Amino acid sequence: MSETGALAKLRDSDMWWSFRRSPLVVAASLVTLIYFAGAVLAPWIAPYDPFDVKALNLMDAFTPPAWAEGGSAKHLLGTDNQGRDVLSAILYGSRVSLMIGLAAILLSVTTGVLLGLLAGFRGGWVESVIMRLADIQLTVPAILIALTLDGVTRVVLPKNVHDSVAIWVLVFSIGFAYWPQFARVTRATTLAEKNKDYVNAARIIGVPGARIALQHVLPNAWGPVLVIATIELALAIIAEASLSYLGVGMPATQPSLGTLIRIGNAFLFSGEWWIVIFPVMALVILSLSVNLLGDWLRDALNPRLR
Template identity: 90%
Template sequence: MNDRSTVIARFRDSDMWWSFRRSPLTVAAALVTLVYFVGAAFAPWVAPFDPFDVKSLNLMDAFTPPVWNEGGTARHPLGTDNQGRDMLSAILYGCRVSLMIGLAAILLSVTTGVLLGLLAGFRGGWVEAVIMRMADIQLTVPAILIALTLDGVARVMLPKGVHDSVAIWVLVLSIGFAYWPQFARVTRATTLAEKNKDYVNAARIIGVPGARIALAHVLPNAWGPVLVIATIELALAVIAEASLSYLGVGMPATQPSLGTLIRIGNAFLFSGEWWIVIFPALALVILSLSVNLLGDWLRDALNPKLR
């Protein structure tokens, strides 16, 4: 039996796999999340149309209702918006943008928070005090307000044309910077609990550098809580991006995310074209709920007290 087969066999015999199979709600959430990620990753091939190709749009198709409503067509099962864009295709492309921003922002938060947490826990003293007081201060300010502030600064500093072209990276930096304190706090707590244990002291005695001890020996013990927080924060990052785009300070209309689609559709909610806002909003709710359910399951599965 090769190493890969051994890893798979161990995973199938693990408590996590048993816990996963025993929870139908978690299985359903995982399947829904997988559908979202696959649909977003392969949107150019899965989507029936390219909703942002101006040459393929037909204004005569604008405001087509869903297929089950009078006037709906199977060509556009979820209807079209005010520009004749297919709603199903727009949602798939919107999920692609929202998930890409959310994943990149959480990766930035994890990297920043984990490194600062390790540094605070290992060095202690004034370094720990400065880092943790920064985290405490930032936690008193809503993440959406921090993201709004950073996005506003970028809009002032960058020309309008340049800002639209780099809007996705501005959102990643804004959201990523807003969520690092949670990762720093949990990593610092793990580091404080581990740094005085025998295996760490033995590594110090034989001359292993402190950075290597932190990254190779202490950090693996923090990955469980970090993974749980990252899963939950992913849903919050997607919601934060949607909120910023809904407020008009996120993605431009030429590269709409779920939040941009909701903002555009909101203008037609009370004029009868409800599907333009309802379907993107429903897609956002289902995505956030599924990811949160996976985060709740991970928290319980990785807690040894609940085994």
């Protein structure tokens, strides 16, 4: 299908009609795009590099926002205790948070979908083992699983090594915590599809089981998986922020939004409110926007609501 034909099909689709009819979803999409653009372009659009120690000036520390008394036009959202520009720190922190969230969800989707396909297609003891493991993991809060895995790596790895790989520890910890949801949905779709005529026809002509699962059954699961992935992305970002806030996430030299909130919280009641309020607002708005998109996708892909 040509690009023009694909665009025309998209414009005539129910999803596009549903998208245009919801100003809240349009606004959430724009906000999400702005966040992603800001994260990707942070090195070029941020007023300062907040992690360049040579550029920091302690004389600029605790500068209020530009519109407040004592503020400076050079620092629109003020500075923190080290003289770092808060706006620049938020842009770079959003970059870290989004990268961890996306990588963690990609790991969860890959693991959960493959295990769900295997469980639904093979059945028997394979299905029982995989689904009982998923049930057991679902009884434990994701944040506790991530805390446990992070704690184990801190014991096993030296501190300097752990700090250098902290981002990948978080990705694995959060990604490992969220795979059961994807496995359950994929297994349910596989069970519904594997005995249909087109699957039986593929078996009769000798198509390998793995090829049937990946090329014929899996495409039917992408809709529900995409919905869950969108919602879980917001949860993964919040989980990363929670871990960093507790001091077991990103180090202060590579702060995410959670690290910025943890640092700013120490100065909230001493009058420097902007150090924590703006990172909190950035996290809340990002999570809310992604959640709104996930809710819309769930409704748009539900045939009963069309």
